[in-house]
Amino acid sequence: MKTQQYDLVVIGGGPAGMAAAVSAYDQGVRSIVILERDKQLGGILNQCIHNGFGLHHFKEELSGPEYAERYIKDVRARDIEVRLESMVLDLNSERIIQLVSPSHGFELIEAKAVILAMGSRERARGGIGTPGTRPAGVLTAGAAQRYVNLEGQRVGENIVILGSGDIGLIMARRLSLEGCKVHACVEIMSEPGGLARNIVQCLQDFDIPLLLSHTVTRIEGKKRIEAVHIAKVDMQMRPIPGTERRVACDTLLLSVGLIPENELSRAAGVELDNRTKGPQVFENLQTSVPGVFACGNVLHIHDLVDHVSDESARAGRAAAAYLSKQTDTAGGDLIALEAGRGLRYTVPQRLHLRPDLEKLDIFFRVTHTAEEQKIIVESGGKQIALFRRVHVAPGEMEKITLPAKVLAEIQPGAKLSLRLEAAL
Amino acid sequence: MYDIAIIGAGIIGASVAYELSRYRLKILWLEKENDVSLGATRANSAIVHAGYDPPAGSRMARLNVEGTRLMPALCEAVDAHYKNTGSLVLAFDERDRSTLRSLKEQGDANGVPGLQVLNREETLAREPALNPDIVGSLYAPSAGIILPWELTLGLAEVAVREGVDLRLRQELQTIRYEADHWKLETQNETYQARRVINAAGQGAEKIHRQATEPAFHLLPTRGEYYLLDKAVDPQVSHVLFQCPGPLGKGILVTPTIHGNTLIGPNAELIEDGEDTSTTYAGLAEVAQKARRSVPNLRFGENIRHFSGVRANREVDDFYIAMHDKGFLDLAAIKSPGLSAAPAIALYARELLEADGLEVQPREGWNGRRKVRRFAERSPEDKAAMVDANPAFGRVICRCQTITEGEILEAIRSPIPPVSIDAIKRRTGAGLGRCQGGFCGPRVLEILSRELGVDPAEILQDKDGSYIVLGDNRPEVRI
Numbered sequence: 001m002k003t004q005q006y007d008l009v010v011i012g013g014g015p016a017g018m019a020a021a022v023s024a025y026d027q028g029v030r031s032i033v034i035l036e037r038d039k040q041l042g043g044i045l046n047q048c049i050h051n052g053f054g055l056h057h058f059k060e061e062l063s064g065p066e067y068a069e070r071y072i073k074d075v076r077a078r079d080i081e082v083r084l085e086s087m088v089l090d091l092n093s094e095r096i097i098q099l100v101s102p103s104h105g106f107e108l109i110e111a112k113a114v115i116l117a118m119g120s121r122e123r124a125r126g127g128i129g130t131p132g133t134r135p136a137g138v139l140t141a142g143a144a145q146r147y148v149n150l151e152g153q154r155v156g157e158n159i160v161i162l163g164s165g166d167i168g169l170i171m172a173r174r175l176s177l178e179g180c181k182v183h184a185c186v187e188i189m190s191e192p193g194g195l196a197r198n199i200v201q202c203l204q205d206f207d208i209p210l211l212l213s214h215t216v217t218r219i220e221g222k223k224r225i226e227a228v229h230i231a232k233v234d235m236q237m238r239p240i241p242g243t244e245r246r247v248a249c250d251t252l253l254l255s256v257g258l259i260p261e262n263e264l265s266r267a268a269g270v271e272l273d274n275r276t277k278g279p280q281v282f283e284n285l286q287t288s289v290p291g292v293f294a295c296g297n298v299l300h301i302h303d304l305v306d307h308v309s310d311e312s313a314r315a316g317r318a319a320a321a322y323l324s325k326q327t328d329t330a331g332g333d334l335i336a337l338e339a340g341r342g343l344r345y346t347v348p349q350r351l352h353l354r355p356d357l358e359k360l361d362i363f364f365r366v367t368h369t370a371e372e373q374k375i376i377v378e379s380g381g382k383q384i385a386l387f388r389r390v391h392v393a394p395g396e397m398e399k400i401t402l403p404a405k406v407l408a409e410i411q412p413g414a415k416l417s418l419r420l421e422a423a424l
Numbered sequence: 425m426y427d428i429a430i431i432g433a434g435i436i437g438a439s440v441a442y443e444l445s446r447y448r449l450k451i452l453w454l455e456k457e458n459d460v461s462l463g464a465t466r467a468n469s470a471i472v473h474a475g476y477d478p479p480a481g482s483r484m485a486r487l488n489v490e491g492t493r494l495m496p497a498l499c500e501a502v503d504a505h506y507k508n509t510g511s512l513v514l515a516f517d518e519r520d521r522s523t524l525r526s527l528k529e530q531g532d533a534n535g536v537p538g539l540q541v542l543n544r545e546e547t548l549a550r551e552p553a554l555n556p557d558i559v560g561s562l563y564a565p566s567a568g569i570i571l572p573w574e575l576t577l578g579l580a581e582v583a584v585r586e587g588v589d590l591r592l593r594q595e596l597q598t599i600r601y602e603a604d605h606w607k608l609e610t611q612n613e614t615y616q617a618r619r620v621i622n623a624a625g626q627g628a629e630k631i632h633r634q635a636t637e638p639a640f641h642l643l644p645t646r647g648e649y650y651l652l653d654k655a656v657d658p659q660v661s662h663v664l665f666q667c668p669g670p671l672g673k674g675i676l677v678t679p680t681i682h683g684n685t686l687i688g689p690n691a692e693l694i695e696d697g698e699d700t701s702t703t704y705a706g707l708a709e710v711a712q713k714a715r716r717s718v719p720n721l722r723f724g725e726n727i728r729h730f731s732g733v734r735a736n737r738e739v740d741d742f743y744i745a746m747h748d749k750g751f752l753d754l755a756a757i758k759s760p761g762l763s764a765a766p767a768i769a770l771y772a773r774e775l776l777e778a779d780g781l782e783v784q785p786r787e788g789w790n791g792r793r794k795v796r797r798f799a800e801r802s803p804e805d806k807a808a809m810v811d812a813n814p815a816f817g818r819v820i821c822r823c824q825t826i827t828e829g830e831i832l833e834a835i836r837s838p839i840p841p842v843s844i845d846a847i848k849r850r851t852g853a854g855l856g857r858c859q860g861g862f863c864g865p866r867v868l869e870i871l872s873r874e875l876g877v878d879p880a881e882i883l884q885d886k887d888g889s890y891i892v893l894g895d896n897r898p899e900v901r902i
Contacts, residue, residue: 001803037819087819089799089806098803100827102814106807124859126651126728131702134730136884136891140861147865153879153892178896217704223888239704263823266655 003108007031007323009097011088011264012117014043015305016296016312018071020115023316025078029323033081033109035088035099041075042068043119044142045305047149050170052197056306067305093269093289113291113319116265116279117312120258120297122167128256130162132219135226141167141255148174156251160228161185162216166194166303166395168255173202182208183247186230188215188237191369193257193395195303216252217244225252258301268292275345276300283351283360284318285311293319300347300363303397307363314361332357333412342366342373342420344394353410360402366420369393374423375400380411388423426452426589427781429608429617431596431631432624433460435762436754438576439769440621441583441590442502442791447783451588452615454608456595456627458887459846460839461576463625465762466849467649467700467732469676469689470572471663473760474511474564476531476539484741485534488760490767492566498766499570502578503795505681511567511663512547514717515560520667524562531564538565553658553718567663571681572762573849581838582793586786590839593887596624599634601749606635619750619781621772625735626697628743628755635751640743642756644697645736647689648706649729650714653857654683656725664717675713677721682824682855687714687721689732700731727857734758744768746775796833797852799825820870821863823856828870835874842875843883844868844891868892 008029010017013036021034040046045053048064055061058070075082086101097109122140137156145167147153159180161168164187172182185203190213192199203210211230217239218229232243260278262270270279271288278299279287286293295315296308332354337346347363366373373392377385377400385406392398400418410416428444430437433455441453457463475489499506515521524541531539540563547561548554584590594610599620601607608615622631629642659679666674673691680686690709711723737743737756742764745753752775754768761768777783798809798816809829810817816829834841834850841847844860844867853867854860860867868891872879880894 001807037822085818087822087825089819089825100806100810100817100819102810102817105810105814105817106803108803121858122861124727124857124861126726126859127724129707129723129726129729131704131707131729133699133701134885136889139864139891143861143865147892148896151865151869151879151892152896154894154896155892157893218701222698223886224890263655 001108003096003110005110006033007112008115008319009109009111009113010034010115010117011091012036012043012119012296012298013038013041013082013084014117014119014296015045015068015071015308016119016298017115017117018075019309019312020117020295020316020319021080022071022074022078023313024115024320025080027317027320029320030079033083034075035083035086037085037087039085041072041082041084047145048170049149050174053305056304057309071309088264091264091268095291113293113323115315115319116287116292116294116298117296118261118264118298120260120301122254123257123259125254128254130216130219133222135219135221135224137221137225137250138219138252139254141165141171141253144171144253145174148178154178154180156180156249158183158249159251159253160216160247160249161253161255163187163254163256164192164194164199164210165255165257166198168253169194169198169202171253171255172208173206176206176208182206183249184209184211184230186211186214186216188213188233191393195395196393215239219252220246224250226250228252258297260298260301262298265294265298273345273349275339276347280349281347283348283357284321285315285348286318286322291322300345303395307397335410336415337362338415338417339364340417340419342368343418346418351416353407353412357407358404360407361399362402362418363397363399364418365394365397366392367394370420370422372423374421376419376421377402377406378417379409380414382409382411384409392420425605426450426615426617428452428619428621428776429454429606429615430621430623432463432622432627433576433580433590434463434465434623434625435461435572435576435765436757436768437621437623438579438583439765440623440754440772441588442579443769443773445583445586445588446785446789446791448786449783452617453583453588453590454594454596454610454615455590455592458592458842458883459849460580461573461849462886464732464735465576466573467730468572468734468762469678469759470569470680470686471676471678471762472506472568472570473763474531474539474567475534475536475760475763476527476562476564477760478534480530480533482741483744484760484764487742487764487767487771489535491764494766495568495570495763499575501791502575502582502793504570504575504578506568506570507681508566508568509662509679510563510565511665512542512551513562513665513667514547514554514558515667516558516716518559520669521560523667523669524560527562536564536566539563551660551662551664553660553720554664555717555719569663569678569681570762577839577849578793582791584838585793586789596631599631601635606749606751619752619776619779621752621754623754625757626733628735628753632753632755636747639745640756641738642697643736643738644694645734646692646694646699646731647734648702648710648731649686649688650707650710650723650726651680651728651730652685652687652722653725653727656685656722658718658720660685660718666713666717675710675717677714677718682852684727685721687711694733697733697735700733702729702731706731728859744771746779750779750781752776796830798827798830820866821853821856823858823862824852826851826853826863831867831870832874835871841871843885843889844871845885847871
């Protein structure tokens with residue numbers, strides 16, 4: 001079997017993969033292929049027919065397909081090879097890829113660098129453990145979105161949504177517009193999971209109740225779902241006896257989180273972060289396997305595609321630098337980042353502190369909603385930077401940038417710690 | 425007029441149909457659901473038990489040990505997965521240790537091969553993820569794991585191909601003997617057969633009572649399970665049982681054919697033998713007890729929980745009996761019924777022969793079947809498969825790497841699937857960590873296209889489990 005060679009293989013042709021490939025090309029990489037398993041580029045954006053994309057990146061409001069189209073044009077304008085309906089079956093630590101497609105059959109590809117941009121999948125019912133029967137009509141919000149927006153099919157008439165992730169919120173509005181009755185959006189946490197603007201535009205504007213600190217305790221119906229039982233939960237998220245009520249419905253949508261899709265990363269021996277469920281990366285988005293980079297939802301779950309594009313462009317530039325040997329990632333002191341009090345994680349998880357590092361972007365999520373907060377950055381017990389936020393929430397990703405003069409204060413051998421504190 | 429009517433298409437009905445398809449017999453096979461293996465067969469521990477549990481000298485012991493001996497070759501013949509993992513019964517204290525010794529004695533008497541009592545170190549060497557507090561175990565090298573619905577399909581497809589007349593969606597409503605034959609009425613058809621085999625699972629008691637005097641009573645016993653994602657540590661490599669004790673029979677932890685970890689079942693007597701709901705209490709009980717065997721099990725990596733209902737009865741035994749007028753009960757096939765199934769089929773044939781059934785082998789009978797599974801092939805084979813048929817290059821289920829080619833072959837198989845779950849049982853699409861979230865809509869599209877029916881007619885599972893309602897309504901305005 002013949003093995004093909006590429007300088008850069010980008011796995012995934014969604015927003016992450018396209019932005020990464022374009023920026024790598026613009027940095028001078030000429031042997032690039034994007035491997036996309038679907039019939040077209042664009043990934044999940046293709047089924048996101050609502051607007052609100054691109055406000056940060058393009059300073060205008062686009063639908064998902066329009067946002068994708070901009071990048072598809074960018075890809076087409078360059079000499080970037082695109083393989084559609086092409087599924088990567090395996091990736092190893094030598095960056096050898098097994099690929100299959102109807103048009104080219106089974107192939108082996110050897111890459112000098114790889115960018116992981118496989119995105120994420122939705123958490124399913126098993127992941128949240130909702131008891132009851134197992135009828136049809138219980139599906140993830142994204143699957144419903146595909147049926148309604150791409151297949152033109154109605155998924156039900158009387159809807160309950162479990163979880164307040166953004167896709168569920170978007171589908172609450174979408175199904176209302178299709179004439180369905182959305183009875184409630186049920187969220188086990190005391191605060192919503194999705195963006196504030198979606199709570200307003202998708203629930204409040206349609207008079208759909210948001211039941212915080214509630215969950216679905218039982219699913220009823222042998223063939224098609226007939227009802228859910230909804231109860232209030234206590235501080236430990238356990239259902240409170242006596243608060244249960246039955247809500248008749250024919251559809252339950254699950255919007256209970258996204259999980260980065262890292263089967264290939266695992267196969268390649270990439271070290272994963274148990275908190276993000278994505279690869280552990282250095283400041284240049286390189287994983288623990290040299291020459292393998294990660295960006296987009298495969299790295300950590302984003303709430304805005306604009307941020308995915310920016311992050312992925314960085315991954316593309318880093319891969320280009322790696323290919324031209326400008327970056328000696330082994331150089332500099334190895335510094336671990338620590339997500340301290342109030343933070344769930346940081347990306348990157350570690351960095352090589354090199355003298356030529358101009359700035360460091362750190363992305364993170366907070367553990368709880370709070371007003372008037374400061375983000376304290378410490379090294380070796382000493383505060384080296386301070387950032388203020390009027391409002392933080394777990395549903396909204398945060399970013400800080402440390403300039404070179406702050407980086408110069410990092411103590412070699414010490415952790416770089418971030419924590420959240422009330423700004424009195 | 426049929427020579428034989430088999431009622432029920434679970435593992436028992438399928439095993440018997442397969443066995444009897446060897447002979448020159450006209451066989452009717454009735455199943456009330458829209459596919460085979462939709463009862464207890466699809467939701468159980470998927471274990472091939474070694475055979476030390478049933479009382480020494482009992483018929484159940486003989487059928488278990490014999491079935492387990494026959495299982496590998498039968499699975500091989502119909503291209504169903506079988507893995508000889510061996511099993512360990514874990515002992516946590518001195519009382520458990522004496523239980524191990526009596527289980528070994530019983531197993532030796534039952535003819536179970538190779539039983540061995542292991543000490544703590546030997547046990548932990550075999551299975552490092554175990555609770556370090558264990559004091560020993562009983563190792564049974566002949567135990568294994570299978571996919572019960574896959575074996576059932578394999579047997580059923582061969583039976584159908586070899587001439588057994590399988591009628592799905594035929595729910596038996598009345599059965600009575602008329603002059604020299606049985607008259608069987610379903611919701612819309614009437615059939616006649618000289619002999620009847622009652623393999624109707626939870627429905628067997630009702631059918632039995634129409635045909636003859638009451639003789640057994642089913643006690644439907646529900647058990648709940650967790651199925652953890654594959655590639656999640658800690659992994660186990662044997663079927664791990666706990667000692668039966670005052671706290672009950674214990675919870676098992678086992679690998680599955682696909683590399684997941686299966687944990688369960690508890691035991692709860694229920695009224696409705698088809699109530700496969702799960703409950704907070706049941707799942708919590710399973711998790712708590714399982715941690716005694718493997719403390720670090722990660723229930724956060726659960727991909728599915730489910731329950732199955734065992735056809736237990738008032739005594740700890742199957743109800744297998746040949747009655748007057750050629751009515752054979754294969755009822756109350758509780759654990760270890762799956763393991764015993766191949767032997768039960770042979771025993772059923774013996775009972776029918778003793779009852780006067782003449783069996784003459786059919787010329788050209790072929791008991792084998794082959795399934796093409798893309799993910800299990802070598803790179804060279806994969807290349808050849810896609811070259812011959814590009815549909816094998818289109819991956820539909822990305823969790824399990826199931827291709828459109830495999831789904832199309834399933835649609836053209838001897839028992840055509842009518843639901844997404846039927847495709848899952850035939851190909852594995854949707855069995856993985858996303859549980860069909862990704863491939864479900866795509867499988868629906870393929871089924872709708874290939875069967876030439878509207879998407880709204882495609883089912884998730886049993887009749888009535890429709891997925892979509894039809895086209896969006898452009899006329900809706902808010």
